[in-house]
Amino acid sequence: MDKKSLIDELAQIVGVENVFHEPEDLITYQYDAYLSRAMPDFVVFPTTTEQVSKILKVASREKVPFVARGAGTGISGGAIPVKGGIVVALSRMNKILEIDFESRRARVQPGVINLDLSHAMKDKGFHYIPDPASQQSCTIGGNVAENAGGPHCLAYGVTTNHVLGLTVVLPNGEIIHTGGKALDYPGYDLTGLLVGSEGTLGIVTEIIVRIEHRPEAVKTLLASFSSMLDAAKTVSAIIASGTIPAALEMMDKPAIEAVEAFAHAGYPVEAAAVLLIELEGLKDGMDRLAKKIVEICQSHKAIEVKVAQNEQERMQLWKGRKCAAGAIGRICNKYYLHDCVVPRNKLVAVLSEIYQIAEKYQVQVANVFHAGDGNLHPLVPMDMSDRDQVERALRAGDEILKCCIQAGGTLSGEHGIGLEKNELMPLIFNEADLTAMKKVKAVFNPEDLCNPGKIFPTPGRCLEVTQRPR
Amino acid sequence: MIFKQVAEIVGESNCLTEALQSYAVDGIVPKLVVFPENVEQVSALMKLADQERLAVVPRGSGTKMSLGNIPRQVDVVLVLKKLNKILEYEPDDLTATVEAGILLTDLQRCLKEKNQFFPLDPPFSSEATLGGIVATNSNGPGRLFHGSVRDLVVGIRVVHPGGVITRAGGKVVKNVSGYDMNKLYTGSLGTLGIITELSLKLRPLPEVSKTLLLRFSSLSEAARLVLQISTSELLATSLEILDSGAWEIMSRADPSINPGQGVAAPGVTFAARLEGLSENVERQIIQIREWGQQRGTTGAEVLVGDLHDKFWEKIQNHPQTFSVDASNTIRCKASLPASKVEDFFQTVKKIGHSQNLDPVMFSHAGSGIVYIYFGLEAVPTGVDRMSIFSYIIREIRNLSLQFEGSLVIEAAPTELKKKVDVWGPVGDSLKIMKLLKEQFDPHGILNPGRFIEGI
Amino acid sequence: MPIEDLLKNVGVDFQEDSVHEEIMKCVGCGLCLPYCPTYREVGTEMASPRGRIALAKEYFDGKLKITPRFAEHLYLCLECLACETACPSGVKFHRIMEPAREAIKKNLERPLWDRMVRDMVFKHIFPYPKRLQLLAGFLRLYQVSGLQWLVRKTGLLRSISESLEETEQMLPPIQPKALRDALKEVTPPLGGRKQYRVGFLSGCVMNLVFTPINLATVRVLARNGCEVITPRFQKCCGALHLHNGETDIARQMARYNIDIFEKLQLDALLVNSAGCGSALKEYGELLKDDSRYAQKASAFSQKVKDISEFLVEIGFVKPQGAIYRKVAYDDPCHLIHGQGIKFQPREILKSIPGLELVELKESDWCCGSAGIYNITHPELSMRLLDRKMAHVKATGADLLATANPGCILQLRWGAKRAGLKMDVVHVVELLDQAYSKELE
Incomplete structure (x- = not known):
């Protein structure tokens, strides 16, 4: 089928005003928030599950690849149409369909913005818990595809722990429903399998999520340390003490300096590391708990511990953390934001190794991360006018990842594999492990039209593989 | 002939060929019961079973053998109780990796030494194995606060038909590398592979744990109270409702759980498990009691210490x-x-x-x-x-x-x-489930017929 | 992705010019998207700041020619600058958008009619105060003569174009010349001694349509110890030209205004129109490559202050007269995003006894006025306006305050469309009113 007839057919499904195919349109759909890009052939904007189904039927009949897209804030290239084809843009499927406070469930379309959902329930004191850094922009559909995390996932779990049911259009256009408002439906947990499948198993068009009452009290502390090691030890000590904070975030010296230069969040510049600790729950006992945390920090040589006394001070303490990536972006014109996880008792060792790697490649590295669950985010600045520096930055990044894996960690904690790390998958999974995943893909997406080129290493590409001891 | 091959794999002492009645599934007696000692043996057995098209029923302590439809065939019952080691326990990371045949109670005992626990309270607390709990997605009252199996398993090792051993997930608490296969195996009743190893998320033990029992003359008030609490800022670990029959059985079996006779039949019993800092446990008891009074509660009891433990053990082991x-x-x-x-x-x-x-x-x-x-x-x-x-x-x-x-x-x-399907309808995702089963177990040797729609 | 592929893919193609410098600051995170009103309404990446930057980059990299579709995408932008406030990397979006629009202007043949209208407005009217006044005279005649009534009744304009009709209905009454002349070139401080000598940019639209606001502004300044100089022969600030790719004309007008005000030895140069203030504060940037004016322009820009910014800075006299009403405040884009002024107008409103300030949802969203956006994109402009008015209605306020002439016009029209009986006023008018009530 030629391009013209395909456009006509797509236009019949969604209306001519919802199909885009001119270069001036397609240019803006080459990218997401990852570095790479690739040009699609069409962008379509469906508004219903049935339209998505019809689009996929056409695509699978014509063997045209397709990829779903939310807000395009993913950082592993999940929404980049590497094989061209159709971008199924879900930004207009942005309705909150149902909020059932008594059952603590909401049913939404995939294009609903994460933070909008919480705002819609604010009056009733409810919220949707997973809070990725991009929650102001990113969509619930994208969160489902990537199994997004966020600072408050330490205590409450990531997206998959909050998603209970899905409506999915399979790559062949069939519509299925998994899970629902209740728990424990009979059969395989397809909902769990689909969350985090990075849009390679189908297109999710409706999502049932858990919603919860907001905590009664929040206490936020900022502890600064003169050594990174002390800060990392404090993290382990807090975890071991029997307290799981709602959030436990860490920033190292380069990050603090960048933040202070641009945001003036009031972090002590002389500190080598700061911990941002947030406690949530009932107000009763909160002060005692905070005191206990302060004591742990002090016994690990904290040079200062600030406790926010009101909401304004709390926002001020979070300000630095929230704008950290942006602040680092102001120092350099690009940076590579990594995402890896290590066991929490290995934090100290891994961080010191990261600094050594940076030194070896003569690049800077700033760390801003979810220390509480061992989810590191080393940021390596890149100078795009200097090819050699860029290459060194990328190589350092690779080595940092490998070092995390050697420490018993994993490739990605919340950003996804996408096309960023697919070639690295053999570092943590052997052929048999990957084959099991490919069997799943073969069931849902046998022709590999649905978001091709993601997650799995390219067949035939040789990679020197040193697997971690298993 | 098969016995010989199996015995070669696991040793004769790990095979049972006689008096197998107690291993029957819905009355179907297996030909053989094997007790592999390690994952390699499980793999060899699965290779053999696949070649010989032997129907394999994986089993831990056998506490949930009643679950499922009547099997089409039972040849070998594969008992995993000898895979019972704790492979890694990292208290500072709040994670542990264990073999599937370990008893939940044994794991909890070990974790308790470090003031931690695996926050799952499924039935058969003293006999159930971790593998069985995960394969059947078996949960308890604590899931309200702590989540269920799917929320607590971070890594898994599975032996598939044909003997292939795979891993999924990892040992860290946050992981989006590849498909979340943990979820696929959780609750799959061993129809896709045999779980041999699990990595788990742990939690610190709460400072205080108490029970508030309230008695209501109508179910409606008890149920409304549950919703009032679950949609409030309060953070109960469990919120239970027992009808008069259930309460009667419990209190007859152990009258001590109703020490002041505050919760006397007839009526509906509401129970809340409240845990955490002492201050907020006390506050929640007062708050819920007050709400209960506004709803016309006719009696109340607070259980602490042994009585509290006993009460929840009975609920857990319902x-x-x-x-x-x-x-x-x-x-x-x-x-x-x-x-x-x-x-x-x-x-x-x-x-x-x-x-x-x-x-x-x-x-x-x-x-x-x-x-x-x-x-x-x-x-x-x-x-x-x-x-x-x-x-x-x-x-x-x-x-x-x-x-x-x-x-x-x-x-x-x-x-x-024979008359009713124990699972009920699965809906329009059945086709996908059947295809998954075909991919992972093409010859249908794992628990044939016990799972949904003949899987 | 293997490093070799990535190196090829990211294209280390850094170019050393100011537009590229700005473009490269964008890391493509997409955090600006939800703050962009057009993205929110339209939902396409082309209608988002990140998409516009991507398009501009393709053009400036020489990979894309300017086409009508390219222009269409870039002109859908309101230039409300909400994306600048949202951007964590500090991209100054307008520094990409303005050169891009300038390039469009130079490279694209617009449809004749569109070009004629724009040319008339930008080239032949706004740069010339006399002509603007003449036009105002005609408009006033049109309004008072009954012709307006006739035109509206007969639906004459609708037969030409619906958007033209809508635009005509939005036309505010032009103030009579006598009132306009009440604005003196020098106004002495009221009462006590002179504390500040300030210049006042009376604005082009502001002076014709909103003469009372200008008079109120000058009275408020005088009340706060200012000697106010309002040069008669100042020109339009050039903001509209800048937003519409007429950069050269904007530069000419900037040079003229700098010359006029420079010699006056002022402590500050005050503006009561957010759009003008924003443009004046950018003169330094606009003329940075002009060797003769670069330094002067940057000194000029540093003196420019929005009226509310200045009043709060000097610790304005708290009014004693009361206004018993409920007011909602709508942030003009070029005040909140363009100049980062958010709390000052609210502080002024809160200082007025009896006045209750209520929170307006999405108050930092563009009302759809956006310079001449309501003329060029009437449909989207009205969608934004209706969204705004729905939020205004929800506040239950009977007074709506803002701080920019375009916004006032648009919001008045919005109130009319929504059937809301409410006054739309400038913040400074309320302060002036409160001062004047002290005398009662």
């Missing part, structure tokens, strides 16, 4: 608590949106009464889970019991579906299973 005679009990589990619990309770009672039956019911009401117990003996002999029960189950199932939930028969006599 199949043992409420089925006086296991072989003569039908146990159904309904999963519903939490707001539908009250309606469901009332309607099920009506359905039971229409057949002159009074089922024992209790609910993890905060999570929308309702258990219904029918004693076979309640129907007089000479009447076609199975017809009556299959009618009742159809009615209750329709009700569950109408409420956007589901109904699973967790235990029932084989005769009844």
Whole structure:
């Protein structure tokens, strides 16, 4: 089928005003928030599950690849149409369909913005818990595809722990429903399998999520340390003490300096590391708990511990953390934001190794991360006018990842594999492990039209593989 | 011939060929029971079984063998209890990796030394193995706060038909590398592979743990109270409702759980498990009591220490608590949106009464889970019991579906299973599930027929 | 992705010019998207700041020619600058958008009619105060003569174009010349001694349509110890030209205004129109490559202050007269996003006894006025306006305050469309009113 007839057919499904195919349109759909890009052939904007189904039927009949897209804030290239084809843009499927406070469930379309959902329930004191850094922009559909995390996932779990049911259009256009408002439906947990499948198993068009009452009290502390090691030890000590904070975030010296230069969040510049600790729950006992945390920090040589006394001070303490990536972006014109996880008792060792790697490649590295669950985010600045520096930055990044894996960690904690790390998958999974995943893909997406080129290493590409001891 | 090959793999002392009645599944006696000692042996056995098309039934302590439809075939029961080691325990990381045959109780004992626990409280607390718990997605009242199996397993090792060993997930608490295969295996009743190893998320033990019991004359007030709490800022670990029958059985078995007789029959009992800092436990007790009074509670008890533990052990082990005679009990589990619990309770009672039956019911009401117990003996002999029960189950199932939930028969006599599907309808995702089964177990040797729709 | 592929893919193609410098600051995170009103309404990446930057980059990299579709995408932008406030990397979006629009202007043949209208407005009217006044005279005649009534009744304009009709209905009454002349070139401080000598940019639209606001502004300044100089022969600030690719004309006008005000030895140069203030504060950037004016322009820009910014800075006299009403405040884009002024107007409103300030949802969203956006994109402009008015209605306020002439016009029209009986006023008018009530 030629391009013209395909456009006509797509236009019949969604209306001519919802199909885009001119270069001036397609240019803006080459990218997401990852570095790479690739040009699609069409962008379509469906508004219903049935339209998505019809689009996929056409695509699978014509063997045209397709990829779903939310807000395009993913950082592993999940929404980049590497094989061209159709971008199924879900930004207009942005309705909150149902909020059932008594059952603590909401049913939404995939294009609903994460933070909008919480705002819609604010009056009733409810919220949707997973809070990725991009929650102001990113969509619930994208969160489902990537199994997004966020600072408050330490205590409450990531997206998959909050998603209970899905409506999915399979790559062949069939519509299925998994899970629902209740728990424990009979059969395989397809909902769990689909969350985090990075849009390679189908297109999710409706999502049932858990919603919860907001905590009664929040206490936020900022502890600064003169050594990174002390800060990392404090993290382990807090975890071991029997307290799981709602959030436990860490920033190292380069990050603090960048933040202070641009945001003036009031972090002590002389500190080598700061911990941002947030406690949530009932107000009763909160002060005692905070005191206990302060004591742990002090016994690990904290040079200062600030406790926010009101909401304004709390926002001020979070300000630095929230704008950290942006602040680092102001120092350099690009940076590579990594995402890896290590066991929490290995934090100290891994961080010191990261600094050594940076030194070896003569690049800077700033760390801003979810220390509480061992989810590191080393940021390596890149100078795009200097090819050699860029290459060194990328190589350092690779080595940092490998070092995390050697420490018993994993490739990605919340950003996804996408096309960023697919070639690295053999570092943590052997052929048999990957084959099991490919069997799943073969069931849902046998022709590999649905978001091709993601997650799995390219067949035939040789990679020197040193697997971690298993 | 098969025995010889199996014995070569696991050693003769790890094979049983006689007196296998106790390993029968729905009356079907296996030819062989094997006790592999390590994952390599499991792999070799699975390779053999696949070649020889032997139907394999994986098993831990056998506490949930009643779950599932009647198997098409049972050749080998593969008992994993000898894979019972803790492979890694990292208290500072709050994670552990264990072999699948370890008893939950053994794991908890070890974790307790470090003031930690695996926050899952499924039935059969002293016998159940981790592998069995995960394979059957077996949960308890604590899921309201701590989540369920799917939320707590971070890594898994599985032996597939043909003997291939795979891993998924990892040992860290946050991981999006590749598909989340943990979820696929959780609750799959061993139909895709045999779980041999699990990595788990742990939690610190709470500082204080107490129980508040309240008695209401009507179910409605108890159910409304549960919703009032679960939609408030309070953070209960469990919110339960017990009907008068359930309470009677519990308090008769151990009168000490009602020390002041504050919660005397008849009526409906509400129970909240409150944990955490002492200050907020006390505050929640006061707050919930007050709300209870506003709803006309007729009695209250606070349980602490041993009594608290005893009470929750009975709730957790409800199949043992409420089925006086296991072989003569039908146990159904309904999963519903939490707001539908009250309606469901009332309607099920009506359905039971229409057949002159009074089922024992209790609910993890905060999570929308309702258990219904029918004693076979309640129907007089000479009447076609199975017809009556299959009618009742159809009615209750329709009700569950109408409420956007589901109904699973967790235990029932084989005769009844011949008449009703224990799982109920799966919906439009069945085709995908069948294809998954074909991919992972092309010859259908794992638990054939026990899972949904003949899988 | 293997490093070799990535190196090829990211294209280390850094170019050393100011537009590229700005473009490269964008890391493509997409955090600006939800703050962009057009993205929110339209939902396409082309209608988002990140998409516009991507398009501009393709053009400036020489990979894309300017086409009508390219222009269409870039002109859908309101230039409300909400994206600048949202951007964590500090991209100054307008520094990409303005050169891009300038390039469009130079490279694209617009449809004749469109070009004629724009040319008339930008080239032949706004740069010339006399002509603007003449036009105002005609408009006033049109309004008072009954011709307006006739035109509206007969639906004459609708027969030409619906958007033209809508635009005509939005036309505010032009103030009579006598009132306009009441604005003196030098106004002495009221009462006590002179504390500040300030210049006042009376604005082009502001002076014709909103003469009372200008008079109120000058009175408020005088009340706060200012000697106010309002040069008669100042020109339009050039903001509209800048937003519409007429950069050269904007530069000419900037040079003229700098010359006029420079010699006056002022402590500050005050503006009561957010759009003008924003443009004046950018003169330094606009003329940075002009060797003769670069330094002067940057000194000029540093003196420019929005009226509310200045009043709060000097600790304005708290009014004693009361206004018993409920007011909602709508942030003009070029005040909140363009100049980062958010709390000052609110502080002024809160200082007025009896006045209750209520929170307006999405108050930092563009009302759809956006310079001449309501003329060029009437449909989208009205969608934004209706969204705004729905939020205004929800506040239950009977007074709506803002701080920019375009916004006032648009919001008045919005109130009319929504059937809301409410006054739309400038913040400074309320302060002036409160001061004047002290005398009662």
